[in-house]
Amino acid sequence: MRAMNEVEDFESFLDEGFNEFKFANDLLLGTNDHECEVLDVETSIKKLTFDLDEVEKRMKKLSSNHYEDLITNFQHIESTNSLMKSKITPNLERVNNSFSKVDQEIIQPYEESVKMNQALKKIHTTLDLLRGSNFFFMIMSQIEDLEKSGTNIIKLCRMYRQVNNLLQEANEELLSIQVIREFQPIHNVKYKNLVDTLTTVINNEINHSVKFDASNTNLKNHLIGYYILENSITSIIERTSISKKVQINSTQLSRSLQSPRNFNQLINELNTDCKEYLKKISTILKQCEIFERSSNLLDIFNKEGELSTVFWNSLVKNFEKTLVSTMARGGPVAKNLKIYRQGIIKSIEEVFEGQEKEMFLEAIKIIK
Incomplete structure (x- = not known):
């Protein structure tokens, strides 16, 4: 029958060993010139789209051509089965003829339809694969243009x-x-x-x-x-900005220990400088809007740890380490720190507020 040839031209899709990935690779290689610098994906997609349309057309034709036979013969299946059981010997020839008709008009078209459906699924998979690769190459092309312009x-x-x-x-x-x-x-x-x-x-x-x-x-x-x-934004800000600013201010604090009588003036200047820095870096981060998250880099940074807290924690820890080493060495500097201990505490209480004040006062306890 004509139905036997309905899968003609689609044998590769019906092969049990069909591999859509290998097929897609072979299709790309077959539709491109090795010497061409631009990869053509559109031709492969057009070929698969044509095959897809052809398979759907043939499936519709199968259904249309055998619609009445399909309905009629299914109605006779039950009566045919009963007849075979009760009169199988005397009516064997007639049963065989009926079964042959069912096989030709129902079973064979159905099996061909199943094969066509399997081919259709494989074509869909291959087409999706090529569309995905086309999307990938489109992005790469845009990246190349952006890298050239640098804008x-x-x-x-x-x-x-x-x-x-x-x-x-x-x-x-x-x-x-x-x-x-x-x-x-x-x-x-x-x-x-x-x-x-x-x-x-x-x-x-x-x-x-x-x-x-x-x-x-x-x-x-x-x-x-x-x-x-x-x-993430925390690590880059700590590495490129906070750590260097802390190092500069730690050096100033270390120098203030050499002349504790001027400690109040020095930490006043340091406090002003640090607050100005934190204000500036906060403003910059706040103006960096991340539209995908309806947020900005300051809010994102603060979720991992408040900017001011991260800065002051790091600065006070460095200051505390300097105090420990200074007191351990002893000498005139350590002696002066003990003498001016109350004045240092008073200066800290006057200059700093809140958490910063508490952290500095805790560090000063090393001076005994």
Whole structure:
């Protein structure tokens, strides 16, 4: 019958050993010139779309051509079974003829329909695979354009993050495409290099006294880009800004111990300087809006630990270490600290408030 040839041209999809990943790779290789620098995915997708339409057309034709026979013969199946049981010997020839008709008009078309349905599923899987690869190559093309222009660091970081998610979130189907699988280690290196570049720019901008300002758009864009890639902002701020500021202020505090009679003036200046710094870094982070989370980098930082608390904790710990080593060495400096201990305590109580005051007073207990 005509139905026997309905799966013609789709034998590869009906093969029990059919592998959609290998088929997609072979299809891409067959529709591309090895010497061409641009990978053509559209041709493969068009071919699969054509096959998909053809399979659906043939399935509809099968259903239409055998609709009446299908309904009529199913109605006769029960009566045919009864007849076979009661009069199997005298009516064997007639039963065989009836069964042959059922086989030709019902069973065979049904089996062909099942095969066509399996081919349809495989075509769908392959088509989805090629569409996914097409999306991947589109993103890579946009990344290449952004890297050449160097104008939109935030969009570039979003693109890198998107590619990273595609490659790392257990996307085994996409990684079955050889050209994408081979690109993964290259992407990992480029991803790390981009993070390093962002870190360098942030470090330079923050530690440049003129550029460290809320109006520095370049700094804010690189901070947002870093957060998009690393999903964290605390470590970069502590590493490039807080630790260096703490080191500078710790040096000032160490010098104040050499002349405790001037301690009040020195910590007044230090307190003013630190508050100005915290205000400036807070303003910069607050202006770095993360629209995907309807938030900003200051709120995100504070969720992991309040900015001011992180700063003062680090500064007081350094101050306490200096006091410990100074008192352990003894000598004139330690002796002066003991003499001016009450004056130091009074200065701390006058200059600092709240948690900062309590932390400094706790550190001063080392002077006995």
